[in-house]
Amino acid sequence: MLQPRFLYLCYHQQQQQFFALDNNMQRAELETYLQTFLQVEKFRDYAPNGLQVEGRSRIARIVTGVTACQPLIDAAISWQADAVLVHHGFFWKSEPQVLVGMKQRRIKALLAHDINLFAYHLPLDAHPKVGNNIALALQLALIDAQPVSDLPQELLWRGQLSQEMSPEGLAEWITKRLGRAPLHLPASNTVIRAVAWCTGGAQDYIDQASALGVDAFISGEVSERTFHSAAEQGIHYYAAGHHATERYGIQALGEHLAQQFGLEHRFIDIDNPV
Structure with missing residues (x-):
């Protein structure tokens, strides 16, 4: 016959596993929250604010950084992040609209690993x-x-x-x-x-x-x-x-999301002398 303590430990472990599995949210839920929290609709910006590259539908791990450069994307892949959240994303008004060269490599890496890219420019400022x-x-x-x-x-x-x-x-x-x-x-x-x-x-x-x-x-x-x-x-x-x-705002936003929704968050500072 199983002892009460053994039964309690099994139940406790199952509960821990349940909370760990539930420690994530739907991509659409996160985007809706960010759109409202950052009051995106009140800004006329130079790039789209919100989801820029669609990845997996469930998000538990978020990497934040200032700019969606290749080293940041590589770090997110290494950490097995579900989403990258940045201040400087893609698709600026002054840029060519074709996906070639550097931009193609960045987006290809995100799509290949099913990672979402969110970017918020003026609303984050x-x-x-x-x-x-x-x-x-x-x-x-x-x-x-x-x-x-x-x-x-x-x-x-x-x-x-x-x-x-x-x-x-x-x-x-x-x-x-x-x-x-x-x-x-x-x-x-x-x-x-x-x-x-x-x-x-x-x-x-x-x-x-x-x-x-x-x-x-x-x-x-x-x-x-x-x-x-x-x-x-x-x-x-x-x-x-x-x-x-501009390295402190995106970090604060990531920490806010971690506290608000129990997501795992890692800020990665890719050095830039400019």
């Missing part, structure tokens, strides 16, 4: 809880961080340093927190407290940032004209790296 802008503010320990308008699609944010810094001190702080030295375009003021920022390739927001009366503007990239805007308007500019300023 703007999101107030897991977006790139709020995530960068948390990484840089900025206080009173908020978008400059109440519009859901607002991309420009402003806030304060926790304490006043010199322009050189802010550059050192950004280097320490992001692991990458920014390009600093200096202005005449020697103390920085109020800052504005927008992650990625948002250097042209510098004029709007200057109109806010802040001491400095932080973004990812820089253009030739940015130098003149900073110098003539008296605002310090820090080009802290497109990738470096």
Whole structure:
């Protein structure tokens, strides 16, 4: 006759197995949740937001990364992920529409391993809880961080340093927190407290940032004209790296999904000096 403890252990193991098998969700359910959570319908974007490459219908493991490059896809295959979730996906408006060369190889790898690709661009930049802008503010320990308008699609944010810094001190702080030295375009003021920022390739927001009366503007990239805007308007500019300023939002989104639905999540940071 089976002993009570043996019966309990068998039952407990079956329950654990049941929960493990149930620790996943339908692809369509995940897409619907993300569309609503990120308020995708409120954005006019340069690429489709949502499911870009269809894979298996059940999702338990998600890999997140900034860009859907081949090394990220290879890492997802190695980890046997069901989905890749990125900020920079495929099918940008300025790109050729044919699937050849690099893009063909990327998509072929996803299809061959039945892996879904989800991508969210501007909706992820703007999101107030897991977006790139709020995530960068948390990484840089900025206080009173908020978008400059109440519009859901607002991309420009402003806030304060926790304490006043010199322009050189802010550059050192950004280097320490992001692991990458920014390009600093200096202005005449020697103390920085109020800052504005927008992650990625948002250097042209510098004029709007200057109109806010802040001491400095932080973004990812820089253009030739940015130098003149900073110098003539008296605002310090820090080009802290497109990738470096946008690695935190997608990671936060993956962690949110893991907590919300019990999914396995792994953020994979493919280094990019740009």
